Each structure stands twice: as structure tokens, then as C-alpha cells.
Amino acid sequence: MHRWLIACxxxxxxxxxxxxxxxxxxxxxxxxEGAGPGYPKPxxxxxxxxxxxxxxxxxxxxxxxxQITPNPLLEMDQSFRVPLNPKRVDKPIPIPLLGSAGFxxxxxxxxxxxxxxxxxxxxxxxxxxxxxxxxxxxxTALSYHxxxxxxxxxxxGVKDGDPSPIIGYAFDGFPIRGPWGCLDAECKDVVKFxxxxxxxxxxxxxxxxxxxxxxxxxxxxxxxxxxxxxxxxKYSYHITRTWPYIMGCYAGDPVGLRNRQERPAGQQxxxxxxxxxxxxAGGGRRGGGGPPGSRRPGPDQVATAAAALEMDAxxxxxxxxxxxxxxxxxxxxxxxxxxxxxxxxxxxxxxTPGRGGxxxxxxxxxxxxxxxxxxxGQSDEEAVGCGLTxxxxxxxxRPCDNNKCG
Amino acid sequence: MRLRKVxxxxxxxILAGVACLIVAGWPQKPAIVRVHPEHMVVEVPQDGEHPWVxxxxxxxxxxxxxxxxxxxxxxxTPENIGQEPVxxxxxxxxxxxxxxxxxxxxxxxxLSGNLFEPGVNRIHVVLNANDxxxxxxxxxxxxxxxxxxxxxxGDPIVVGTIRYSLTWNWDGVEKTSTGWKVVNDLGYxxxxxxxxxxxxxxxxxxxxxxxxxxxxxxxxDLLKPAAVYAGHGSLLPNPAKISRSYEEDFAKLSDIExxxxxxxxxxxxxxxxxxxxxxxxxxxxxSLELSGSYAxxxxxxxxTIASNMAYGELKDLDAAVSIVGxxxxxxxxxxxxxxxxxxxxxxxxxxxxxxxxxxxxxGASVKVQ
Numbered sequence: 191m192h193r194w195l196i197a198c199x200x201x202x203x204x205x206x207x208x209x210x211x212x213x214x215x216x217x218x219x220x221x222x223e224g225a226g227p228g229y230p231k232p233x234x235x236x237x238x239x240x241x242x243x244x245x246x247x248x249x250x251x252x253x254x255x256x257q258i259t260p261n262p263l264l265e266m267d268q269s270f271r272v273p274l275n276p277k278r279v280d281k282p283i284p285i286p287l288l289g290s291a292g293f294x295x296x297x298x299x300x301x302x303x304x305x306x307x308x309x310x311x312x313x314x315x316x317x318x319x320x321x322x323x324x325x326x327x328x329x330t331a332l333s334y335h336x337x338x339x340x341x342x343x344x345x346x347g348v349k350d351g352d353p354s355p356i357i358g359y360a361f362d363g364f365p366i367r368g369p370w371g372c373l374d375a376e377c378k379d380v381v382k383f384x385x386x387x388x389x390x391x392x393x394x395x396x397x398x399x400x401x402x403x404x405x406x407x408x409x410x411x412x413x414x415x416x417x418x419x420x421x422x423x424k425y426s427y428h429i430t431r432t433w434p435y436i437m438g439c440y441a442g443d444p445v446g447l448r449n450r451q452e453r454p455a456g457q458q459x460x461x462x463x464x465x466x467x468x469x470x471a472g473g474g475r476r477g478g479g480g481p482p483g484s485r486r487p488g489p490d491q492v493a494t495a496a497a498a499l500e501m502d503a504x505x506x507x508x509x510x511x512x513x514x515x516x517x518x519x520x521x522x523x524x525x526x527x528x529x530x531x532x533x534x535x536x537x538x539x540x541x542t543p544g545r546g547g548x549x550x551x552x553x554x555x556x557x558x559x560x561x562x563x564x565x566x567g568q569s570d571e572e573a574v575g576c577g578l579t580x581x582x583x584x585x586x587x588r589p590c591d592n593n594k595c596g
Numbered sequence: 597m598r599l600r601k602v603x604x605x606x607x608x609x610i611l612a613g614v615a616c617l618i619v620a621g622w623p624q625k626p627a628i629v630r631v632h633p634e635h636m637v638v639e640v641p642q643d644g645e646h647p648w649v650x651x652x653x654x655x656x657x658x659x660x661x662x663x664x665x666x667x668x669x670x671x672x673t674p675e676n677i678g679q680e681p682v683x684x685x686x687x688x689x690x691x692x693x694x695x696x697x698x699x700x701x702x703x704x705x706x707l708s709g710n711l712f713e714p715g716v717n718r719i720h721v722v723l724n725a726n727d728x729x730x731x732x733x734x735x736x737x738x739x740x741x742x743x744x745x746x747x748x749x750g751d752p753i754v755v756g757t758i759r760y761s762l763t764w765n766w767d768g769v770e771k772t773s774t775g776w777k778v779v780n781d782l783g784y785x786x787x788x789x790x791x792x793x794x795x796x797x798x799x800x801x802x803x804x805x806x807x808x809x810x811x812x813x814x815x816x817d818l819l820k821p822a823a824v825y826a827g828h829g830s831l832l833p834n835p836a837k838i839s840r841s842y843e844e845d846f847a848k849l850s851d852i853e854x855x856x857x858x859x860x861x862x863x864x865x866x867x868x869x870x871x872x873x874x875x876x877x878x879x880x881x882x883s884l885e886l887s888g889s890y891a892x893x894x895x896x897x898x899x900t901i902a903s904n905m906a907y908g909e910l911k912d913l914d915a916a917v918s919i920v921g922x923x924x925x926x927x928x929x930x931x932x933x934x935x936x937x938x939x940x941x942x943x944x945x946x947x948x949x950x951x952x953x954x955x956x957x958x959g960a961s962v963k964v965q
Binding site (some may be wrong): 310311312320324453567 | 839875904
């Protein structure tokens with residue numbers, strides 16, 4: 191009896207380490223035609239080591255590439271590592287406002303449900319609503335990436351109404367499945383899952399502010415992260431027809447965010463030049479450095495900012511999306527718009543105005559030059575006499591004289 | 597005699613080698629171009645808060661010009677030169693007319709007038725890490741590139757105008773009182789009576805900075821076709837982009853001048869043309885609508901296309917085109933080829949719609965003058 195108990199205790203860690211490697215859920219991209227003539231063939235390598243799922247990809251789609259954005263399709267050198275046994279965290283963690291948040295089963299990266307600041311008239315808008323995605327909900331910007339997923343593009347022979355397969359992984363290691371799933375262990379009841387995020391305004395810009403999560407007693411409705419615990423007790427995200435399409439937040443610790451490498455193929459990386467150059471000490475980027483969780487202004491910062499701005503701390507926290515229960519990623523520009531103040535003023539109030547954690551940079555005029563000779567329309571909100579408007583246009587605070595801030 | 601035979605064999609081998617080099621070296625698509633061969637391009641984080649730089653120039657009261665580098669997410673750190681690269685710090689390298697002038701350790705630099713030729717000069721700046729690697733984003737060096745006109749009295753930076761037009765080629769098309777008729781490559785006679793098309797994006801893409809030709813030129817360099825130095829950092833605005841969507845009526849197609857844009861990028865190498873739903877509309881709106889009828893072998897039927905799909909293409913220009921004097925861009929679409937490849941009797945609606953979109957965009961030619 192004791193011998194069996196000891197054997198079981200000894201075997202337990204081994205059994206955990208032998209979690210099946212889900213390499214079979216990934217596509218064999220070599221059997222597809224790829225992006226088209228002239229582009230490299232898609233490449234994907236999947237294996238498991240050290241309790242992690244390890245994925246290498248060249249970032250080339252396995253289907254015809256359609257040039258939706260004016261950015262070329264680049265062959266990439268991408269690798270991702272996520273835990274094979276992800277654990278849920280107590281509080282959901284925001285996904286990145288920009289950049290990769292996971293990867294699909296063809297090895298291509300998944301971004302969040304908002305676009306970047308460009309084009310200015312659609313800054314941080316919903317790219318699906320704004321019609322800048324191809325038929326598989328991908329497009330190029332640096333690398334080819336998805337803002338939503340289409341099950342048919344990432345699986346074969348799956349009918350509508352069948353329980354959906356895994357079509358991707360979030361950086362917390364939890365799988366992303368198609369829209370259909372079982373409500374019961376016997377899978378008698380298969381439903382198409384729905385997002386709980388409801389539109390509150392047009393998502394043309396600042397799409398995170400255009401949807402609110404509304405809790406409903408509906409077994410087909412997903413949680414705030416767009417996932418659910420299945421009848422097998424395992425957590426999965428599900429893609430939805432509506433916002434946030436893939437993930438609304440991370441239900442687990444996104445360790446894959448820290449383990450990813452994405453760079454154009456062919457770029458040599460030596461020991462002296464790491465793939466991702468070290469960030470400045472103290473994470474002194476605009477808006478803070480480090481992973482998304484650590485970039486969120488803390489309560490002390492919010493209180494200090496509220497005092498400096500002579501505003502209610504709750505209002506500032508809501509605008510910054512750091513109020514309790516808010517899973518939206520921080521977007522300083524959107525927050526400044528919500529508060530009706532200049533972006534620079536908000537950053538200064540938060541104590542994150544400059545780079546390297548140091549004092550804010552002030553553009554010094556050269557001796558003998560007029561106080562400001564920046565051209566109107568210049569895009570530096572810190573330029574003397576110039577400011578960034580809420581729609582990312584640069585204005586002169588002073589009258590514009592001969593196309594210069596007069 | 598023997599020597600002659602060897603020479604012939606050698607000639608054959610050389611020709612075969614040349615053929616192999618041409619085949620191997622022929623770029624099907626614009627490749628990533630290494631523009632600063634003396635320094636490696638190192639990627640900055642691709643999360644939106646990357647460094648950027650823009651050139652400002654002003655006449656100096658005594659001589660030449662004052663150069664100001666307006667930067668974002670970047671700090672000049674000459675004190676850290678030779679040390680490990682840190683993604684938002686370093687210095688810059690300055691090139692004038694292709695020649696490297698030197699390093700810039702601060703955002704301000706006086707440029708003596710004797711650095712410039714009379715007339716138009718090209719100024720290029722690239723951001724460099726502490727170890728002199730070039731900072732890059734998506735494989736493209738982070739820098740700025742402008743033309744300076746020594747004859748200009750005011751702002752010396754050359755501002756060019758890009759004028760965009762959308763036109764139609766009517767060759768092989770029969771106009772009717774209600775629209776137009778065409779016979780496609782599969783023998784279908786198609787009559788269009790109504791519809792609309794939305795041009796969602798049209799923009800010229802600036803060329804990369806092209807370095808001066810290295811002094812040592814290899815045989816295979818001469819054999820290669822001229823490389824197209826183009827690219828576009830998606831996180832940076834392109835002032836050459838049209839500012840809104842344009843809708844055209846398929847029953848009354850006509851040529852239209854759509855927009856002009858003021859730009860400072862010295863030259864352009866590619867054009868992007870995109871058909872998609874209009875800006876600011878919901879997913880239910882359409883990018884392409886067409887109604888009419890088709891007939892083949894005496895059998896005919898009405899058809900309607902209402903697609904919300906997007907389709908675009910990045911087209912290489914024949915050669916780099918300079919902004920000096922302005923650029924006229926004409927996108928000519930072929931009416932006759934619109935339905936080529938469409939098998940009305942066999943295709944499902946989605947395949948048919950995509951085929952029309954593909955034919956429209958791929959059949960479009962971009963002419964620049």
C-alpha cells in the first residue's frame with residue numbers, strides 16, 4: 191500500500207510533464223498553396239518542451255494573400271512559448287492595446303480587437319467594423335496578423351453546428367476555439383456562443399470605449415474575456431461574430447507575452463544584439479514600460495494625477511480604465527480625450543511625461559532662432575507652441591504665421 | 597583548336613551561370629532591402645511606441661541651414677556610445693545626397709551651406725543604436741528623408757503635390773441606354789444596368805532611402821533588375837493617402853479627379869489600391885454592387901452582386917517617381933475585363949463576387965506622370 195502511494199507521488203510530476211502535446215491541432219501548412227506566387231511558402235514548426243507549447247512560424251498565410259493594407263507581406267521569424275497547463279488568475283488581465291496577444295493554428299499572430307492610431311480618422315477603431323480586414327480577418331502591418339478569426343480559414347471539414355476545434359492559443363496558454371461548443375458533458379446541446387460585450391456607440395474610433403460587458407444569465411454567453419469553462423472543466427476562449435471577436439482579456443497569466451520573438455526573417459541576432467533590445471531601466475517608456483499589467487497606472491499615480499488635474503479620482507481612474515473590474519487596456523490618448531485634456535497634461539499629471547523615467551523633454555530652440563519655428567501640422571505634441579488635438583492632429587497653441595507657430 | 601573548344605565550353609558555362617543568377621536573383625516581389633549595409637538593422641518592439649524621427653529645416657541667419665530632428669520615443673545618448681543597444685535611445689546618422697556626413701548626437705545641427713549643391717538636395721537621417729546598429733521597424737530602417745531646395749526663400753523643404761484620378765478603359769465594351777454590355781473570356785454576354793463601387797484607399801508609397809552605389813560593383817549586381825525600394829511603416833501616417841472613400845455609379849461610369857495631397861517624401865515606388873466598404877459604415881454596407889443579366893448559349897438570367905468584401909493590391913511603379921514638379925496618379929480600371937474568369941453558371945455567389953473584385957483590382961493599372 192505504502193509502496194503504491196510512494197510510486198504514485200513520485201509519478202505525479204512525471205504525469206504532469208507528460209501532458210499531451212497538442213501539435214495535432216495545428217495545420218500542416220506545407221500542403222497548402224500559400225500566399226501566392228512570389229511569396230515564400232508558409233512554414234510552421236510545433237513541439238513541446240519543458241511544459242511549454244513551442245511554436246515557430248515564418249508568418250506567411252497558408253491561403254491567398256490579399257493586400258488590404260499598403261504594408262508588404264514580410265516573411266517573419268516568429269516564435270512563441272505558452273504553458274501547456276495554463277492556470278486561471280483571480281482577476282482578468284488586459285490584453286495588449288497593440289501587438290500580438292496570441293497565435294492561430296497556422297502560426298500567425300493574433301492581435302486584439304482594435305487597430306492602432308493610424309489611420310488617424312479611425313484611431314484605435316474596430317478594424318472589422320472599419321473594413322480593413324481580408325476574408326480571413328487578417329491584414330499586414332509589420333507582420334500579417336488577425337483581429338478576428340474565421341473558423342473555416344483555420345480548420346477543415348468542420349460543419350456549422352459541430353463543436354468547434356481549437357483554432358488558436360492565447361499567450362496565457364488557454365486555447366481559442368471556434369464559435370460552437372457543448373453545454374453538457376454528453377454534448378447533447380451544442381450552441382453558438384455569444385459575446386457579452388454590447389455596443390454603446392459606433393466603434394469607428396476608440397473601440398474599447400464603444401462596448402460594455404453586460405452580464406446575462408445565458409449559458410451561451412461568454413465571460414468578459416470571451417471564454418468559458420467547458421463541461422470538461424477546462425477553460426477556452428471562443429471566437430464570436432461580434433466584439434471582441436477573440437479575447438476580451440486574459441483569463442490566465444500571459445507568460446507568452448514575455449516569451450515571444452517576432453522579427454523580419456533574415457535579421458541576424460548576435461549575442462551583443464539581442465532580438466529584443468533591453469528596455470531602459472525603470473521601464474521609462476511613454477505611458478510606462480514592461481508588460482501590460484505593469485504599465486497600468488497604480489492607485490497612487492491615479493490619486494496624484496487627480497489632485498494635479500483637480501478632478502475626481504474615480505473619474506480619472508475610469509478614464510484611464512483602471513477602475514475596479516475594468517479589463518480594457520490603457521490607452522492614454524483615449525483617456526485624455528475622455529477627460530477633455532491634452533495628452534501631455536495627462537502624462538505629466540501621471541508622472542510619465544518623458545523618456546527613461548527622467549524629466550519631460552523640452553524642445554530647446556537654437557540660439558538666435560524665433561521662439562518656435564515648427565511647421566504647422568507637425569506631429570510632435572511636445573514641440574514648443576504646438577499641441578496634439580484629440581483627433582491626433584497637431585495644432586499651434588499660438589497663431590499660425592507663415593506656416594509656423596507664430 | 598583545343599583552346600577554342602575550351603573557350604566555347606566556358607562561354608556556355610558562363611551563360612548557364614548567368615541564366616541561373618538571373619533566375620535566382622529575380623525578385624518576384626519587393627524584398628526586404630538592406631539600405632544601410634554598413635550597419636545591421638535591429639528591430640524595436642512592435643507595440644506601437646516605437647521611436648520615430650522627422651526632419652525640420654530652417655534657413656540660418658549667417659550660413660546654411662539649421663537641422664532639427666523632431667523625435668518621438670527617442671533620446672539622444674552620446675554618453676552611451678559603444679554600449680548595449682537600448683530601444684529608445686542612441687544617436688542618428690546624417691546623409692546628404694547619398695554621402696554620409698556624420699553622426700548627430702543631439703536633435704539640433706547646423707548644416708553649412710557648402711554641403712549642398714545649388715538646387716534640390718536630398719537629406720536623409722536614420723536612427724542608430726548606441727552600437728551604431730540601425731533601428732528598424734518591420735525590417736525598415738527608422739528614419740526620415742526630405743528634399744531641400746537651396747533656391748527656396750521660405751521653408752526649404754520641397755513640398756510636392758500628388759493628384760489622384762480614377763478612370764475607366766472602355767475598350768471592347770458596348771454602351772447601352774441603361775448601362776453597358778461586355779463579353780467575358782468564358783463567352784458570357786453580361787449586361788450591367790446598375791451598381792456601385794467604393795474606392796476605400798489609394799496612396800502612393802514612399803521609396804526607401806537608396807544608398808549611394810558602393811564602389812565595388814559585382815557582375816551579378818549588374819544582372820539584377822533595378823530593385824524597387826519601397827515600404828510603408830503602418831504605424832506612421834502617410835500624407836499621400838487619400839482622406840476618404842469614393843463611390844462610383846456603375847451605370848454611369850466616368851473618369852473623376854478625386855483628391856490632391858501635399859507631401860514631402862522625395863520619391864514614390866509603389867501604389868496601393870483598395871476596394872472596401874466606405875469609411876465609417878457597418879459590416880452590412882457593401883464595397884461592390886452590380887445588377888444586370890448574363891446570357892450564354894441562349895440561356896440567360898438576371899444577377900445581383902452585393903459584396904462587403906475588401907480587395908486590394910500593392911502595385912510596383914515602373915520606376916521611382918520624384919515629387920519635384922508634382923505627380924499625377926491615374927488608376928485605370930478595365931471595364932471589359934471586369935467579369936473575366938466569372939463562370940455564372942457554375943460559381944457560387946461568394947466565388948463570383950471575389951472573382952469580380954479580384955479582376956477589378958488586379959486589372960487596374962497605375963500610371964504616374
